[in-house]
Amino acid sequence: MSDRNLTEAIDRYLNGEMQGEELLRFEDLRRNNPDIDRQIAEHKSFLAALKHYGERLQLEERLNAIHEEIDVHTLKEELQIKPNWIIQLWRHHHSKISVAASIAIFAVLITLFFTGNLKRNDPAYMQLRQEIAQVKQSTAILGRQNRNLDNKVNAVKAAIKNTNPGSFAGTGFALTSNGYLVTNYHVVKGADSVYVQNADGESFHAKIIYTEPQNDIAFLQINDESFKPLGSVPYNIRKGKSDLGEDVFTVGYPSDAIRFSPGYLTSPSGFDGDSTAYEVSIAARPGNSGGPLLDTRGNLIGIISGKQSKYETSSFAKKSSYLMEAIQNIPADSLSKPLTLNSRNGLAGLSRTQQIKKLQNFIFMVKVYN
């Protein structure tokens, strides 16, 4: 009997297709041949597996058909444990939220950049150079009044005075009698030309010979033919530190007229802990920038350079030691005349009014054109 014939016989036997003598013969064979018996058992389990496979396939089909009729989506909505609404919002819209947030951050940065708020220039620190627009206006009013008086000459004079008020103004003071001046860098920054004007109202052309932006210091030299050497400078530069509570004062040009502002030294460090500056209690105004800060005996202890925008009387002055350093840093070939500092103090022992009288010839209004 070949394999295939045997398979056929077993299959027919298990299917109950054998009858009569054939069935008897096969049962006899099975009894006497354990191998045939084993093959019959194997075939039986195979048929069971096949049947089971078929049943399961059919059951799956039926189950799938039933499943089709269930609205799984709605059920899912109902049965899903809902996270709280913030998490849901994030899950559904996180890409949109991210984009919106990036745009917002970007916009803020752009705004800060264009308004200049990103720079170290803290809004609370106010530089004290003066914009001339105000002055312009007041002179214009003056001009009108003059016209009202119908005084043509005066009107012309006023107009002449008016032609060149400059863009910015600050204060500067002489270092030497031969025309070297010092002021704040921020006063002359970006200048096309610089003029200085003394207490008598005479203007001289000046040029910038050296600047130290990091210390906000600029040196000017008067190079005007009409300039006559000043007398010897009455103050000298104090090299040491000054003490808290010292009486100090400044003289400068916050307006067209020279102005005296008294105060005292309130802190050894300036704005935001800036150790290169003093804090002084002086009501400085725009235009005071670059003016000298002097102590009672007439020693120069600093340069007025800014104030705190929040507190009216809180101003800052660059310490004189940084001025000394800057003077030493001036390149020799920038100096057409010797820069010899005065070491004698001509103010000590004088009364305040006498001090100022002596001083004011050495203090200039710095006018900047750009």
Place this chain on the structure above:
Amino acid sequence: MNSKSNSSVPTDSEVILGILNNSEVVLKRLYVAYFPMVLQLIINNNGSSDDAKDIYQEAIIVLYNKVKSGDFELSSKLKTYLYSVSRRLWLKRLAQLNRYSGDIKDFEEHSPADEDEAEKHTDRDIQFGRMENALKLLGEPCKTIMEDFYIHNRSMQDICERFGYTNADNAKTQKYKCLQRLKKLFFQQGN
């Protein structure tokens, strides 16, 4: 049967009788009654609604086979039985997918004894997979002939006509050739 009992939850004995009688209506009522429970279990434990469908159908098949084999005794409620089996099947699937976080949110009671049913089921599951593979490897026309004769219980006469055999003897010879090959393929996978 009226529409009300058609959609209501069947009693446990109704289900057992229905399965034994191959009742389509009872199967449907059973399926609809407990699917939400398993869906809830799975979608709240890292699964999708398709996962829920697979797992739930497998659990029903476990129950079905158990009832059909005649040794089904209700040790707990049918609901608990289906939940426990689904739960164990899903835990196994999660472990296979490496998605098991060691923590499962439960919504129903479950009994460890019933969960073991899921383990027994896997043996039959292996046989099922083997047969599926063997049939795939068998190829046509043998696959269809085997399915028609042994699964759909079609007569040799029907099969003769479908495949255009000129006489029944030819068809029979073909059938036994196929049967022998399928058997070989099936048992080969076992070894």
